[in-house]
Amino acid sequence: MEIERKWEIGGFPQQLPLLEQVKMRQGYLVTEPVVRIRSEERADRCSYILCIKGKGTLVREEIETPISEEVFAQIARMLPAPLIEKEYRAYRLADGHRLEVSLVDKDQPDGFFYAEVEFATEQEARAFVPPDFLGRELTELPGSSMSDYWNRRLARFQRG
Numbered sequence: 001m002e003i004e005r006k007w008e009i010g011g012f013p014q015q016l017p018l019l020e021q022v023k024m025r026q027g028y029l030v031t032e033p034v035v036r037i038r039s040e041e042r043a044d045r046c047s048y049i050l051c052i053k054g055k056g057t058l059v060r061e062e063i064e065t066p067i068s069e070e071v072f073a074q075i076a077r078m079l080p081a082p083l084i085e086k087e088y089r090a091y092r093l094a095d096g097h098r099l100e101v102s103l104v105d106k107d108q109p110d111g112f113f114y115a116e117v118e119f120a121t122e123q124e125a126r127a128f129v130p131p132d133f134l135g136r137e138l139t140e141l142p143g144s145s146m147s148d149y150w151n152r153r154l155a156r157f158q159r160g
Contacts, residue, residue: 002059002060003058003118003119003120003122003125004058004119004125004139005058005116005119006114007115007134007136008112008134009113009114009115009134010135012113013091013101013133016092016099017091019092022041023087023088024040024041025039025083026039026084027079027084028079028147029075029078029079031148031150033052034052036051036053036147037049037050038051048067048069048071048072049065049066050065050067053147057140058122058126058139059125080158081153081157081158082157084104084146084150084153085104085107086102086105087103088100089102093131097119097128098117099115099116100116100117101113101114102115104149110152114138
C-alpha cells in the first residue's frame with residue numbers, strides 16, 4: 001500500500017539535511033492501471049524495478065519487484081517514447097518525515113520539480129501540515145501524476 005501526498009516545489013531545498021541522491025529513468029507500459037519500469041542509479045549501485053500501481057491518489061496499492069538490467073532494457077525498447085529522466089533527492093523534515101523531491105526532464109522545455117511525502121496511515125497523511133516552502137498540493141489534482149505526464153509526453157513525441 002502506498003500512502004503519499006504530492007506538491008509543487010520550486011527547486012531542491014537548501015535548508016534541509018540531504019539523505020539520498022539518485023538518478024532515475026522511468027517509462028510506462030500502460031497508465032491504467034500503471035505499469036512502469038524504473039532504474040535507480042546511486043553512487044555505489046544501480047537497480048531496476050517493475051512497478052504496478054492501482055487506482056487512487058492519496059492511497060493506492062503498489063507492487064514493486066526487482067528486475068534485471070537485461071529485462072529493463074528489453075522493456076524499455078518496447079516503450080513508444082524515450083524514458084523520463086529524474087534527479088531525485090530525499091531530505092529529512094523537522095518533524096521526522098522524509099521529503100522526496102524530483103526534478104523531471106530538466107533538459108526539456110516542460111521540465112518541472114515536485115515533492116512527495118509518504119505516510120504509514122491515511123490518518124497520518126491527512127493530519128500532516130506541510131512546510132511553508134511547499135507549493136500547491138497536487139495529490140488529488142487531476143492530471144498531476146507522473147503517468148499523466150507520460151501520456152502528455154507520449155502525445156507530443158508521437159506528433160513529432
